[in-house]
Amino acid sequence: MIKKWFALITDHRISLRDRMFRIVTLTCMVALLLIMPMGQSVWNILALGASLVAMGLIVKYSIKKERIQTGATAISVLLLLLFPISFFSAGGFYSGVPEWFIFCFIYVCITLQGRRMAVLLALCIVETLLCYGAAFYFPELAAQSTQQASFFDSAFSVIMVGLLTSVLLMFLNRMYEEENALSQQQKKEIEELNRAENHFFSSMSHEIRTPINTIIGLNEIILRGDIPEDVAENARNIQGASKLLLTLINDTLDLSKIKSGKMEIVNVSYETGALFSEIVNMIWIKAKEKGLEFKLHVDPSIPSMLCGDEVRIKQILINLLNNAVKYTSEGSVTLAVRCERQALNRVRVWYSVEDTGQGVKKENIPYIFNAFRRVDEERNRYIEGTGLGLSIVQQLVNMMGGEISVNSIYTKGSKFIVRLDQDIIDEKELGTFTLASRAKSHEGEQYHQSFEAPDAHVLVVDDNDMNLMVVGKLLASTKIQIDTAKSGAECLKLTQNHHYDCILMDHMMPEMDGIQCLHALRAQPVGMCQNVPVIALTANAGSDNQLLYRKEGFSGYLAKPVSGALLEAAVLSLLPKELVHLNEEASQSDVEKDILIFEQVKRRSILVTTDSVCDLPRSLRKKLDIATCPYYVCTEEGRFLDQEELKADELLIHIAEGRKGYSQAPDVEDYERFFAEKLTEAQNIVHITMAKHVSMGYQNACEAAKSFENVTVIDSGHLSSSMGMIVLCAAYMAEHHAPKEDIVESVERMQRFISSAFVINDTHMLCQAGRIPKHIQILCDSLLLRPVLVLRKSKMVVGGMKMGGFNRVAKSYVRQLLLDTRNIDRRILFITYSGMDEKKLQYIQALVEQYCPFERVYLQKASSAVASNCGPGAFGLLFMRRDDDAISFFQVPRQDDVY
Numbered sequence: 001m002i003k004k005w006f007a008l009i010t011d012h013r014i015s016l017r018d019r020m021f022r023i024v025t026l027t028c029m030v031a032l033l034l035i036m037p038m039g040q041s042v043w044n045i046l047a048l049g050a051s052l053v054a055m056g057l058i059v060k061y062s063i064k065k066e067r068i069q070t071g072a073t074a075i076s077v078l079l080l081l082l083f084p085i086s087f088f089s090a091g092g093f094y095s096g097v098p099e100w101f102i103f104c105f106i107y108v109c110i111t112l113q114g115r116r117m118a119v120l121l122a123l124c125i126v127e128t129l130l131c132y133g134a135a136f137y138f139p140e141l142a143a144q145s146t147q148q149a150s151f152f153d154s155a156f157s158v159i160m161v162g163l164l165t166s167v168l169l170m171f172l173n174r175m176y177e178e179e180n181a182l183s184q185q186q187k188k189e190i191e192e193l194n195r196a197e198n199h200f201f202s203s204m205s206h207e208i209r210t211p212i213n214t215i216i217g218l219n220e221i222i223l224r225g226d227i228p229e230d231v232a233e234n235a236r237n238i239q240g241a242s243k244l245l246l247t248l249i250n251d252t253l254d255l256s257k258i259k260s261g262k263m264e265i266v267n268v269s270y271e272t273g274a275l276f277s278e279i280v281n282m283i284w285i286k287a288k289e290k291g292l293e294f295k296l297h298v299d300p301s302i303p304s305m306l307c308g309d310e311v312r313i314k315q316i317l318i319n320l321l322n323n324a325v326k327y328t329s330e331g332s333v334t335l336a337v338r339c340e341r342q343a344l345n346r347v348r349v350w351y352s353v354e355d356t357g358q359g360v361k362k363e364n365i366p367y368i369f370n371a372f373r374r375v376d377e378e379r380n381r382y383i384e385g386t387g388l389g390l391s392i393v394q395q396l397v398n399m400m401g402g403e404i405s406v407n408s409i410y411t412k413g414s415k416f417i418v419r420l421d422q423d424i425i426d427e428k429e430l431g432t433f434t435l436a437s438r439a440k441s442h443e444g445e446q447y448h449q450s451f452e453a454p455d456a457h458v459l460v461v462d463d464n465d466m467n468l469m470v471v472g473k474l475l476a477s478t479k480i481q482i483d484t485a486k487s488g489a490e491c492l493k494l495t496q497n498h499h500y501d502c503i504l505m506d507h508m509m510p511e512m513d514g515i516q517c518l519h520a521l522r523a524q525p526v527g528m529c530q531n532v533p534v535i536a537l538t539a540n541a542g543s544d545n546q547l548l549y550r551k552e553g554f555s556g557y558l559a560k561p562v563s564g565a566l567l568e569a570a571v572l573s574l575l576p577k578e579l580v581h582l583n584e585e586a587s588q589s590d591v592e593k594d595i596l597i598f599e600q601v602k603r604r605s606i607l608v609t610t611d612s613v614c615d616l617p618r619s620l621r622k623k624l625d626i627a628t629c630p631y632y633v634c635t636e637e638g639r640f641l642d643q644e645e646l647k648a649d650e651l652l653i654h655i656a657e658g659r660k661g662y663s664q665a666p667d668v669e670d671y672e673r674f675f676a677e678k679l680t681e682a683q684n685i686v687h688i689t690m691a692k693h694v695s696m697g698y699q700n701a702c703e704a705a706k707s708f709e710n711v712t713v714i715d716s717g718h719l720s721s722s723m724g725m726i727v728l729c730a731a732y733m734a735e736h737h738a739p740k741e742d743i744v745e746s747v748e749r750m751q752r753f754i755s756s757a758f759v760i761n762d763t764h765m766l767c768q769a770g771r772i773p774k775h776i777q778i779l780c781d782s783l784l785l786r787p788v789l790v791l792r793k794s795k796m797v798v799g800g801m802k803m804g805g806f807n808r809v810a811k812s813y814v815r816q817l818l819l820d821t822r823n824i825d826r827r828i829l830f831i832t833y834s835g836m837d838e839k840k841l842q843y844i845q846a847l848v849e850q851y852c853p854f855e856r857v858y859l860q861k862a863s864s865a866v867a868s869n870c871g872p873g874a875f876g877l878l879f880m881r882r883d884d885d886a887i888s889f890f891q892v893p894r895q896d897d898v899y
Contacts (some may be wrong), residue, residue: 019175021068023072024110025059025075027168032082033105034160051082072111076120079104084131092142096153099161101128106165110172118806177872209247213561216242217470220564224477242561267673269425270310272302279314279335283321290325291331292425298430302339303347305426312396313420317351319393320416324355331356331413343638345645356416360408368406369394378569393418420474428670435702449477449583450568456579457481457499458571460516460527461491462506467560471504471537475571488512492520495529502574505554507538514538515552521554533574537562606740607682609674609732611666611697612642613690613865615832616724617858623733628676629687631697631865632664640864648867652835656872663865665690665697671704673712684710686734686743688727690719691794701770712740714747717794720866721830722756722878723857732738753881754824756791757799758832761873763787788813789870804875811845817877818852825880829854834862835872844875854879 012447032048032055055075062071083101091099101124108120144152163848206284210787275893287294317335324333334354339347360368369390397404397418407413458480462472468484474481483498485491488509497502504519507514518534533555539745549557558570572580612630621628631642632652636659640646655661666674671687678685687705692698705711714730716723726747733743764782780787780801786809790799802809818824831844841859848854862870 002700011607018063018068020172021062021072021111022059023171023175024107024168024654025055025072028075028103028107028166029055029101031160040676047082047085051630054078057493059870069112069116072107073116073120076104076108076112079107080120080127086126087131088135088142090143090153091145091150092139093132094142094150094156095145096150096157098132099154099157101131102161103501106168132838142336164852212242212245213467214470216561216563217474221473224564234468251672265309265312266421267307267309267669269305269307272304272430273304275310275314276335276337279317279321282318283325283333283335286322286325287333290328291330292325292328295332295334297334297336299338300429302337302349302430303424303426304428304430305424306347306349307423308420309400312400316393316396316418317353319390320351320353320418323354323390324353324357324414324416328355328357328413344556345420345640346638347424348419348421352415353841354413356413359410359412360406361410365406365408369404386701407792426550437811450565451572451583451899452477452479452581453575453579454479454481454502456575457483458502458504459483459485459491459494459500460504460537461485461488461509461514462504463509464489464506467506471567474562474567474789478568478571480571488514488517488520491517492524492527494533495521495524497528499528500532501576501579502571503532503534504537504558504571507536507549511610518553535574547770551805606684606686606734606738607678608686608688608734608743609678610688611690612644612726613663613697613719613723614688614724615860615862615864615866616727617860624728624735626727626731626746627674627678629666629671629701631666631863633661633868634664635659635661642865643863646864647835648862648864651864651867652872655868661868663868665695665700665741668700668703671701675704685712686730686740686741686747687713688716688723688730688747689709689713691717691721691796693792693793693795694719705892706798712744712748714744715794716747717751718754718756718791720756720758720862720876720878721832721860722754722791722876724830724860725828725878725880750880755817755879755881756876757813757817758789758870758874758876759802759809760787760789760870761809762871766881790824807843810840810845810875814847814851814877818848822850823882824852825882826852826854828856828858828879830858830860830878832860832862832878833875834867834870836875840873848877 020882029052032052056079058071058074058078061076062068075644083097083104086100087095104124106125108117108124112120134231174348219235219238221234224240228234274296276296280294284294321333321335332355334352336352336354337349339349344346359419394404402418402420404416404418406414406416440519447479460468460482462468462471462484463486465486468486472482472484482637483494485494489512491505492505505514505517512520514536521532522530522531534553535556535558536549536554537558538549538560555574556570558566582738591603607625607627609627609629614628617628620626630644632639633642634640635646635651637653642663648784651661675685675687687701689698689701698713698715701713705713716726718726729750730747732741733746738746759825773782784803784805786802787798787804788800789796791797792799802812804812829848831841831848833841834843845857845859848857862874867874
């Protein structure tokens with residue numbers, strides 16, 4: 001019997017609540033058995049015995065009927081009735097019974113839930129107080145017992161209650177540990193199952209794309225030939241079926257990525273006109289084939305360039321338009337776009353796709369975005385598709401922070417509306433744009449290659465023989481000389497002795513994949529193709545892969561299966577122009593959405609970048625090719641890019657009118673986009689940020705750099721132009737081909753020799769930015785105190801106070817900094833200021849000339865982000881202390897000696 005009981009307690013198939021009920025009830029029954037000897041009355045012993053029998057029956061009934069809460073409630077009530085009887089019959093609080101009241105509380109807490117537990121706990125408390133009160137005021141109600149018996153009963157009860165409670169807790173802890181272990185094991189199995197599922201979908205996509213690539217490629221070769229019309233019709237049907245299969249695979253893979261959380265939104269700048277042209281070119285032929293009218297209405301006020309995930313926006317609109325064409329048998333399909341300004345650099349765009357098709361029944365609208373479900377199945381049984389398209393659309397819209405809604409009248413048509421907020425890149429309005437349409441080849445029209453390049457050499461790297469054959473056949477008409485390699489090692493061997501004008505590289509190859517091969521190719525010591533453009537020709541599709549290949553240094557990206565026109569267009573864009581002879585008769589018909597050619601820029605070894613708060617003259621940044629990631633300035637009107645969208649003078653006027661303005665470091669996503677873009681220009685990036693304890697720029701840049709192996713982030717320890725001098729040092733060294741390690745070491749050494757101190761004229765903005773407390777600001781204003789801020793160990797601290805008007809403060813500050821001229825490097829000085837007139841600047845220059853003339857002086861206006869913290873009238877003298885080992889990095893153009 002005991003073994004069976006323990007087997008039931010450890011059986012995980014039984015619910016945890018059920019097993020806890022069994023254990024606690026058993027413990028209470030043992031407690032009643034131990035209380036029985038304490039009762040001197042026969043009736044009391046009989047009552048306890050009857051209670052034990054009743055509890056056993058209640059347990060059996062509640063488990064059989066699966067009414068655990070009812071059984072636990074009945075036993076709790078039984079205990080509440082039983083304990084007062086035992087209490088008074090055993091001798092009141094001079095007996096051992098009071099200790100057993102604890103079991104009533106334990107039983108109620110463990111077995112009951114919700115309102116029942118609260119009510120019965122309250123009854124336990126009331127009952128205990130009543131029993132103790134009655135025993136105190138009416139001692140004659142309790143049976144009398146000797147002092148010896150009372151001490152023995154009390155000691156026995158304490159020991160027994162302690163032991164039973166300990167045993168109970170051990171059982172419960174063991175149960176919880178087992179449940180936790182089981183939960184962890186199940187979690188691990190689910191994670192492994194998810195990984196296996198994701199791996200399966202990824203492998204399925206890659207493996208299926210490879211034979212589809214062969215089918216579509218060879219079928220296109222058939223269509224190019226002079227073949228009978230019936231054969232051509234069959235070939236066109238094969239082509240259509242293959243592309244449909246490819247669409248189904250893409251939908252399945254996208255849904256898998258969204259479910260696993262691996263789908264990423266990659267925001268880039270894009271031209272709205274080009275986006276609409278491309279979408280129209282893909283849809284209007286499908287509409288025309290069904291005899292439908294395709295309409296496009298675009299708001300002419302929409303900005304010409306926006307920032308968003310162009311690939312996913314295109315996917316959303318194409319899915320909706322394909323659906324509209326698919327479910328419309330007559331009438332029209334309309335794409336309408338309108339926009340509304342949200343802020344100076346933000347726009348809200350509505351895309352609506354309307355059709356005159358069969359519509360959706362009202363009761364089916366709530367389920368229209370469900371995956372694998374097709375509404376009105378009986379009517380739509382002849383329409384191709386998996387039912388995934390709209391589900392993917394909704395999830396992509398949600399990931400981009402937008403909304404999607406549908407309006408539909410059954411048999412009258414549907415209208416899908418998507419709302420997305422996007423950043424404005426170019427304020428210029430699109431206006432009435434010319435649709436860049438690409439006329440499709442008519443059926444039976446003879447294929448013509450787009451160019452010929454008989455002197456060009458191209459290397460194709462792929463571990464699959466069929467893929468190599470397809471690429472060779474698709475490019476055969478261009479007369480390009482093609483070599484093939486079946487592995488990364490073979491590719492490296494060929495490039496040691498041969499120069500190629502372009503390389504097509506597969507990604508997923510055994511032993512050495514395409515990315516590893518590209519890196520080895522770039523670092524090949526005696527190779528002949530170190531700077532040759534390489535296109536990723538791969539079955540790994542998706543916008544996240546586009547970012548990956550761009551970051552790794554590929555010159556372009558083509559997703560398999562690829563058409564001949566796409567392949568020709570990609571190769572044509574990268575071949576040297578002198579080797580190419582264009583064919584004027586060639587149709588540009590099939591250059592579709594799947595091609596992404598990156599801008600060709602000569603990649604440098606190291607590129608030094610920084611933030612817009614470096615406060616360097618534009619001429620110096622341009623000369624040394626220093627790219628800046630813009631900070632933000634936030635006001636009531638919105639968020640603006642530092643210096644690009646809001647100048648310092650404009651901001652100070654805004655603040656002078658009593659409104660707020662503060663700076664904000666770029667987000668992690670901003671830095672990721674910035675680094676990805678700049679890695680197309682250089683192999684490595686050294687990014688120098690403002691002092692890490694002054695803003696979040698350093699932390700955000702470091703977090704973003706984790707996504708890139710070749711981005712190094714350095715804390716300058718300074719801000720404004722003092723940070724800019726460190727950037728100049730690093731950029732000069734990079735221009736003269738210094739190793740990255742030497743640049744990092746020099747920057748870290750240079751931090752100690754920069755003099756970085758600012759006089760603040762108006763402390764209101766420092767207080768607003770949280771740099772100083774309110775009472776300090778009030779004290780400074782009342783006593784005409786002007787704090788001097790200095791940078792120490794990447795922290796901004798108050799280094800002193802100046803008292804008086806501007807002239808007196810400026811003279812005291814300049815004299816203090818420049819008095820000991822022996823330790824000053826006189827080659828360059830930045831006088832960086834905010835909201836200061838020409839007269840005051842001239843006065844500062846005269847003071848500098850009086851105490852310590854410099855070879856070169858730059859009058860530099862602080863950026864709007866810096867000005868938002870220091871306020872109007874602030875200025876600083878920023879220069880270097882002497883360092884005999886410091887690099888002579890100030891060899892820059894002299895035409896801007898005073899800027």
